[in-house]
Amino acid sequence: MTVFERHPCGRAMLSVVGILAGVISAHAADGKPALEIVKQGGYSYGGKVIGDPARSSLHCNHGYVEYQIPKDPRKIPILMWHSASTLTWEQTFDGREGFQSKFLRRGYPVYVIDGPWHGRADWGCEEYAYKPEIGRDQTSVNSWRLGKWTPPEKPKYYPGVQFPTESEEAWDQLFRGRYLEFEPNVQLDTDETAKLIDKLGPTTVFTHSGSGIRGFVIRLKSEKVAGVVAFEPVNFVWPEGDVPPTAAPADVTVPLKTFQELTKVPLLIMYGDNLNEVPLWANAFARAKTFIDKVNKHRSQEVSNIRAEVIHLPERGIRGNTHFPMADMNSDEIESIVATYLTDNGLGEK
Amino acid sequence: MTVFERHPCGRAMLSVVGILAGVISAHAADGKPALEIVKQGGYSYGGKVIGDPARSSLHCNHGYVEYQIPKDPRKIPILMWHSASTLTWEQTFDGREGFQSKFLRRGYPVYVIDGPWHGRADWGCEEYAYKPEIGRDQTSVNSWRLGKWTPPEKPKYYPGVQFPTESEEAWDQLFRGRYLEFEPNVQLDTDETAKLIDKLGPTTVFTHSGSGIRGFVIRLKSEKVAGVVAFEPVNFVWPEGDVPPTAAPADVTVPLKTFQELTKVPLLIMYGDNLNEVPLWANAFARAKTFIDKVNKHRSQEVSNIRAEVIHLPERGIRGNTHFPMADMNSDEIESIVATYLTDNGLGEK
Numbered sequence: 001m002t003v004f005e006r007h008p009c010g011r012a013m014l015s016v017v018g019i020l021a022g023v024i025s026a027h028a029a030d031g032k033p034a035l036e037i038v039k040q041g042g043y044s045y046g047g048k049v050i051g052d053p054a055r056s057s058l059h060c061n062h063g064y065v066e067y068q069i070p071k072d073p074r075k076i077p078i079l080m081w082h083s084a085s086t087l088t089w090e091q092t093f094d095g096r097e098g099f100q101s102k103f104l105r106r107g108y109p110v111y112v113i114d115g116p117w118h119g120r121a122d123w124g125c126e127e128y129a130y131k132p133e134i135g136r137d138q139t140s141v142n143s144w145r146l147g148k149w150t151p152p153e154k155p156k157y158y159p160g161v162q163f164p165t166e167s168e169e170a171w172d173q174l175f176r177g178r179y180l181e182f183e184p185n186v187q188l189d190t191d192e193t194a195k196l197i198d199k200l201g202p203t204t205v206f207t208h209s210g211s212g213i214r215g216f217v218i219r220l221k222s223e224k225v226a227g228v229v230a231f232e233p234v235n236f237v238w239p240e241g242d243v244p245p246t247a248a249p250a251d252v253t254v255p256l257k258t259f260q261e262l263t264k265v266p267l268l269i270m271y272g273d274n275l276n277e278v279p280l281w282a283n284a285f286a287r288a289k290t291f292i293d294k295v296n297k298h299r300s301q302e303v304s305n306i307r308a309e310v311i312h313l314p315e316r317g318i319r320g321n322t323h324f325p326m327a328d329m330n331s332d333e334i335e336s337i338v339a340t341y342l343t344d345n346g347l348g349e350k
Numbered sequence: 351m352t353v354f355e356r357h358p359c360g361r362a363m364l365s366v367v368g369i370l371a372g373v374i375s376a377h378a379a380d381g382k383p384a385l386e387i388v389k390q391g392g393y394s395y396g397g398k399v400i401g402d403p404a405r406s407s408l409h410c411n412h413g414y415v416e417y418q419i420p421k422d423p424r425k426i427p428i429l430m431w432h433s434a435s436t437l438t439w440e441q442t443f444d445g446r447e448g449f450q451s452k453f454l455r456r457g458y459p460v461y462v463i464d465g466p467w468h469g470r471a472d473w474g475c476e477e478y479a480y481k482p483e484i485g486r487d488q489t490s491v492n493s494w495r496l497g498k499w500t501p502p503e504k505p506k507y508y509p510g511v512q513f514p515t516e517s518e519e520a521w522d523q524l525f526r527g528r529y530l531e532f533e534p535n536v537q538l539d540t541d542e543t544a545k546l547i548d549k550l551g552p553t554t555v556f557t558h559s560g561s562g563i564r565g566f567v568i569r570l571k572s573e574k575v576a577g578v579v580a581f582e583p584v585n586f587v588w589p590e591g592d593v594p595p596t597a598a599p600a601d602v603t604v605p606l607k608t609f610q611e612l613t614k615v616p617l618l619i620m621y622g623d624n625l626n627e628v629p630l631w632a633n634a635f636a637r638a639k640t641f642i643d644k645v646n647k648h649r650s651q652e653v654s655n656i657r658a659e660v661i662h663l664p665e666r667g668i669r670g671n672t673h674f675p676m677a678d679m680n681s682d683e684i685e686s687i688v689a690t691y692l693t694d695n696g697l698g699e700k
Contacts (some may be wrong), residue, residue, distance in 0.1 A: 042440035044526035051484035134401035176394035286577035
């Protein structure tokens with residue numbers, strides 16, 4: 001169901017006092033000012049009812065959202081859409097606060113979702129099976145671009161990789177930070193989540209990896225999507241008549257007029273380091289650039305001030321980022337780039 | 351996997367403006383002072399590694415926790431353990447804030463978990479299947495004690511039921527507020543969650559329904575469980591040699607010496623109204639009283655100041671509570687009873 005795997009080298013590594021120990025054992029602050037939250041909660045959104053509601057039925061195919069509204073909020077909230085776990089938004093692998101808290105501190109209301117069938121919304125309308133796959137741990141060091149690992153050799157991490165390779169606890173969090181994914185459910189996930197965004201009003205959507213295509217497709221279903229920030233997306237949307245030869249099977253093709261909806265909002269795509277070490281990512285990055293080119297090419301005159309761009313972090317001198325820029329050791333730096341993008345592009349108004 | 355079902359009568363009901371509409375559409379406060387959170391995040395806890403970690407393996411069987419630490423926290427945090435969804439702790443069915451936020455306001459650090467295999471921790475070490483069961487909606491009105499419903503008749507709600515029966519949105523939240531449960535995994539869930547509590551230090555455990563037995567069993571596995579508040583538990587722990595004839599198949603029997611661990615901490619069990627309308631609940635309530643009697647009977651002298659008790663809300667004049675007292679319309683009143691219990695029993699120290 002996913003292109004990623006994991007590697008349990010935490011067990012094979014030096015036993016080091018986990019950086020996370022402090023987070024797990026203490027109910028203590030870390031010196032930052034308190035977050036002021038005026039409202040928070042969780043609820044199901046969207047979904048379907050199958051069967052006969054008057055006699056025998058089931059509510060299913062909804063998503064689940066947790067939200068927090070900070071004091072004096074900005075106008076446009078951020079919806080964070082994970083690929084495999086909310087962990088990636090909630091906390092970094094070295095135990096610091098995640099983008100959820102970071103952007104709350106910056107005044108954005110934050111909505112973290114589990115899309116239909118995922119996590120707290122696993123009550124789907126169709127059956128599925130889970131089967132633990134021994135070995136999924138192993139290739140993650142490669143596919144998540146922490147380094148090269150060919151068992152039974154020891155892993156060779158990329159120089160300056162932005163992951164605390166000495167922390168057994170961080171490895172444990174990395175390998176456990178996922179749950180069942182349903183990659184093919186792009187249309188279902190975006191249909192239901194568009195209903196949420198329609199209710200929220202203008203919203204910036206943050207995606208990661210497998211949810212990347214969802215962040216693009218949902219703009220075609222809800223005009224309330226005010227902007228998209230995609231961390232390391234894998235798949236893209238193309239306009240009919242202008243599909244590149246590099247298009248992937250899981251990409252989505254739509255009529256040009258529909259595609260043009262994507263040109264009406266700011267789009268930021270970001271990739272980390274060492275892309276050329278893994279064909280999947282070299283490929284995705286190349287297609288991301290093609291995608292952004294086509295978005296800019298097909299933009300109509302009346303929205304010519306809108307920006308769509310790809311940031312390749314190493315080109316800005318930022319090295320060592322893995323597949324999880326928002327959860328890497330330099331997440332403060334990544335946050336700053338994204339926050340500037342939001343305010344520069346009309347997504348940060350008070 | 352569970353004794354509960356759901357009913358989609360929301361679709362068959364009058365179309366009423368959902369009470370939740372305000373929550374869903376606005377990023378606005380509801381007039382309460384801001385919650386001051388000094389730290390928050392989410393991470394995986396416990397778990398296992400299967401296979402050969404050096405060659406081919408999988409990290410699995412962990413739980414997932416989200417935590418929030420308020421400013422000037424009390425010493426003993428609360429761990430909230432759901433039966434079928436974190437929703438029941440995060441929000442009420444009429445869209446007000448849930449016990450998570452309420453107890454944060456009272457100064458308790460709050461840890462909301464998905465136990466192993468559940469929700470955000472669905473990456474188990476064994477396979478399982480999900481199959482949507484049309485009809486699970488239907489009997490919930492009965493088993494959750496909102497009223498009597500025998501399709502195709504219309505539902506007859508209990509007089510004064512603490513649920514907004516006129517709100518289509520509330521029904522929708524009720525029926526969607528659950529995900530896959532794994533009732534038989536009591537030992538697995540408590541083994542792994544005991545590891546979390548051992549790290550947190552003294553912790554009060556709140557449980558609901560199916561997680562009730564887990565809240566009792568986990569005190570036998572971690573001395574750090576400082577108290578237990580169980581909303582409508584279904585199963586209980588018995589001491590060998592003193593098992594009542596009413597014991598249920600899913601109850602747990604342990605040696606007397608082990609059972610006595612349960613006598614060392616405050617235990618509060620709470621049930622709502624209309625128990626006699628549903629044999630399951632009449633039965634559970636009777637066994638809860640027997641359980642508390644045995645806890646008090648087998649308590650050793652040196653902890654004779656500890657209190658274990660059952661509160662049947664109607665006996666206090668509080669009527670209409672469903673299977674979800676913490677999420678019912680009178681949740682403020684329920685909160686107040688529980689908060690007083692905590693401070694009266696040494697669980698609320700600053």
